[in-house]
Amino acid sequence: MKKTIFVLILIVFFLQYSTFSMIEGFSVFSTELILCFLLALFLRRTYLENLTWAFFAGLLVDYFSDSVLGFNVLVFAVIVFVIDFLKRKLALKEMHFSIVAIIVFFGTILSDFLILFFSNLLLLVKILDNPISIDFSWNYFLVKILLAVIGFFFYRTILFIEKVFGIGLREIRIDKI
Amino acid sequence: MKLSKKNNIVVLFVVILFVVILMLLTRGSKNKPLEEPVRRSLTPTAGFFSNIGFWFDDKFSFVKEMGGLKKQNQQLFEEIINLKGRLARIEEIEKENEELRAQIELAPRDKFSLISAMVIGKDLKNQEETAHLNRGKKDGIKEQMAVIVGEGILVGKVSRVFKTSCDVELLINRASKINAEIVKNGARGIARGQFGTSLVLDMIPQTVKIERGDTVITSGIGGLLPRGLLIGYTQSATPTSDQLFQKTSLILPSQMDKLMVVWIVEGEK
Numbered sequence: 001m002k003k004t005i006f007v008l009i010l011i012v013f014f015l016q017y018s019t020f021s022m023i024e025g026f027s028v029f030s031t032e033l034i035l036c037f038l039l040a041l042f043l044r045r046t047y048l049e050n051l052t053w054a055f056f057a058g059l060l061v062d063y064f065s066d067s068v069l070g071f072n073v074l075v076f077a078v079i080v081f082v083i084d085f086l087k088r089k090l091a092l093k094e095m096h097f098s099i100v101a102i103i104v105f106f107g108t109i110l111s112d113f114l115i116l117f118f119s120n121l122l123l124l125v126k127i128l129d130n131p132i133s134i135d136f137s138w139n140y141f142l143v144k145i146l147l148a149v150i151g152f153f154f155y156r157t158i159l160f161i162e163k164v165f166g167i168g169l170r171e172i173r174i175d176k177i
Numbered sequence: 178m179k180l181s182k183k184n185n186i187v188v189l190f191v192v193i194l195f196v197v198i199l200m201l202l203t204r205g206s207k208n209k210p211l212e213e214p215v216r217r218s219l220t221p222t223a224g225f226f227s228n229i230g231f232w233f234d235d236k237f238s239f240v241k242e243m244g245g246l247k248k249q250n251q252q253l254f255e256e257i258i259n260l261k262g263r264l265a266r267i268e269e270i271e272k273e274n275e276e277l278r279a280q281i282e283l284a285p286r287d288k289f290s291l292i293s294a295m296v297i298g299k300d301l302k303n304q305e306e307t308a309h310l311n312r313g314k315k316d317g318i319k320e321q322m323a324v325i326v327g328e329g330i331l332v333g334k335v336s337r338v339f340k341t342s343c344d345v346e347l348l349i350n351r352a353s354k355i356n357a358e359i360v361k362n363g364a365r366g367i368a369r370g371q372f373g374t375s376l377v378l379d380m381i382p383q384t385v386k387i388e389r390g391d392t393v394i395t396s397g398i399g400g401l402l403p404r405g406l407l408i409g410y411t412q413s414a415t416p417t418s419d420q421l422f423q424k425t426s427l428i429l430p431s432q433m434d435k436l437m438v439v440w441i442v443e444g445e446k
Binding site (some may be wrong): 021023030050055062068071073078079084085104122127135147 | 182185186188189192193196197199200201204205210212215216219222223224225226227230231233234237239264296297298299300301307309328338344352372434435437
């Protein structure tokens, strides 16, 4: 299962970086494909495992971008924490489309806010040179809605893989407070 | 392993601390640790996936443009790019003739030694428009080399080089700054990327009259980029916030999101 997730993260990353960025019209949402996948994955795995995947995926994104090494790791790690918090509150074994879509929708927006927050922080300590800004227009939210749908598709894919590997719902630890 | 909520916070804090230490240790360093082996090992995979992307783009374009129209459109598009590059040179020659100065060597493609490269990935997030090419140090690529398409249309410059690949900072990258010149009147300014989507020609003296459609080329100042590469065309000028200069948006002659094969300017022949 872990090897499959490793390969899936690589595939989704290269789909984002090398495939959809080349197709006219697809580059709009392709910048957050890996984030979408991670949000869906974080809903199904344990906290420590999620942090491992966040670390790996974050480093992968950092190596293929101009961002400081560790920047995306930081963002993904905080998202893992937030998702784990939500999982404890919801305590659902398998999530309905609407809940997954809402979590992915707000997860991608949270990621942008974290990017803004951390980039301004790093700017203050002179680790970053240029400020980042995000255009919160109607297009922005439309893209997030599309990403929410894609996130659910990823969620179903992960559920399917779990079924293939025979990992039942009892394997997924969702702690209720 | 079950973790309590408190332990979750502790683990998160440890991860954040580790990442911050990593950032502080690598601050100021141009290359990230282990970046070269990671890039070298994954560049062929990126090339494979980019080919899939180009294939799909080709098919989608076909559907959109209906059969033979697609090919004709592509041919016309390439011809337009070539003609725009030639037009820039012609205007420059006219200007020099008018001022009776010695002809300055422009930058037609046949004057330069070029290396072809394929775009195998793009980083489009956070207004840092960067393209990833499949040429690197082993092909003789160096930092700050100009990257062009068509007959001499500048799309960016090489920002980082690895053994088998390199990163290109596109013109619309928010960190991109190019010394530029308006062909018609010789006014010089800085072409800056804005928001990862457009280009602005800034720091133009207030005394210069700028008209819509004026051709803007690289000025060659600084010696990094050759002179005469087409950057874009001006729109209406507006004063800068300090009222000392004026600036204008530039219309780009090439589509940054349709880059597939580019040429890296190695040097003059």
